[in-house]
C-alpha cells in the first residue's frame with residue numbers, strides 16, 4: 001500500500017488532506033471530494049496509484065500544446081477522479097467516477113516509462129482526468145521518465161496547493177492549464193472551486209520557467225461575453241503576452257445541455273484575443289487558420305496545422321525564418 005503525501009491526523013481516525021485547496025476532512029473509510037484519496041483506518045491512501053483508465057499515444061497538439069515539440073507524439077495516460085466538479089465537464093465519465101465505477105488497469109511507473117520509450121514518444125503526458133490528485137504516481141513516474149530523457153507534461157485544472165506543486169515543478173517540462181474564466185463566481189457556481197488557487201498555480205509555473213499554455217473551454221452565454229474575454233485576455237497579457245491561449249469548443253456533456261459552441265462565437269472570441277496576445281488558437285473545431293502559428297512580428301506562417309497534420313514551414317529552429325524573431329516555442 002502506498003501512503004499519500006500532504007495530510008495529517010485530526011482526531012482519532014479522522015484525517016485532513018492538504019494536496020489541494022479543498023483541505024478535505026476525511027472520516028475513516030471515506031474519500032475526499034476527488035473520490036480517489038481515501039482514509040483507510042486513519043491513513044490517507046492514494047487509491048489510484050498506478051491504476052490507469054486511459055492510455056494512448058497522442059499528437060502533442062491534442063493536449064493541446066502547440067508550442068512544445070510541434071508534430072511530436074506523446075505517451076498519454078490518465079486515471080479517474082477530479083477535485084473540481086464542472087457541470088460542463090467534457091471528460092466526466094472518468095473525471096466524475098470513483099475507482100470502483102470505471103475499469104482500471106495496473107501500470108507501474110517503470111512500465112509507463114518503458115512503454116513511452118518503446119513507442120518512441122517525446123515523453124509522458126498526465127492528462128484525461130486531473131493529474132494533480134494522482135500526485136504520488138505522477139511524481140514517481142515523472143522522476144523515472146526524466147532519468148530516461150523523456151519529457152513530462154501535465155494537462156491540469158491547476159487546483160493544487162503550493163507545496164505539492166513546488167515539488168513537481170523540477171520534474172515538469174510543460175503544462176497546459178485549464179483556466180475556465182477569470183471570474184471567481186464562475187468557479188464557485190459551475191466548477192465547485194475557486195479562481196485564486198488556479199491563478200497562483202499559473203503564476204508559479206510561469207515564474208519557474210516551465211513551458212506554459214492555457215486553455216479556456218468556451219461556453220456560449222456563460223463565459224464568452226466581450227467583457228469576460230477582455231478580463232481573461234488582459235490577465236494573460238499582463239503575465240506574458242506570448243503565452244499560447246487556446247479556446248476550446250464545448251459540446252453538451254455531463255450536466256450541461258448547451259448546444260455546441262457556435263463557430264461564430266469561436267471566431268469572434270479568437271479575433272478579440274488576437275488583438276492583444278501573440279498566439280491564440282481555436283480547438284475542437286475545423287479551423288486551419290485559427291490552429292496555425294503566425295509570426296507575431298512579420299505575420300508570416302510559421303507552423304501550419306490541419307487537423308493533426310503539422311508542418312513547420314516558416315521556422316528555423318525557434319526563429320521565424322523570414323524576419324528572425326524568436327518564437328516562444330520548444331523545438332528539438
Ligand code: SF4
Pocket residue numbers: 017018019020021022023024031032033034035037083133
Ligand atoms: S486532493 Fe482530494 S482529498 Fe485532497 S483536499 Fe483535494 S479533493 Fe480533498
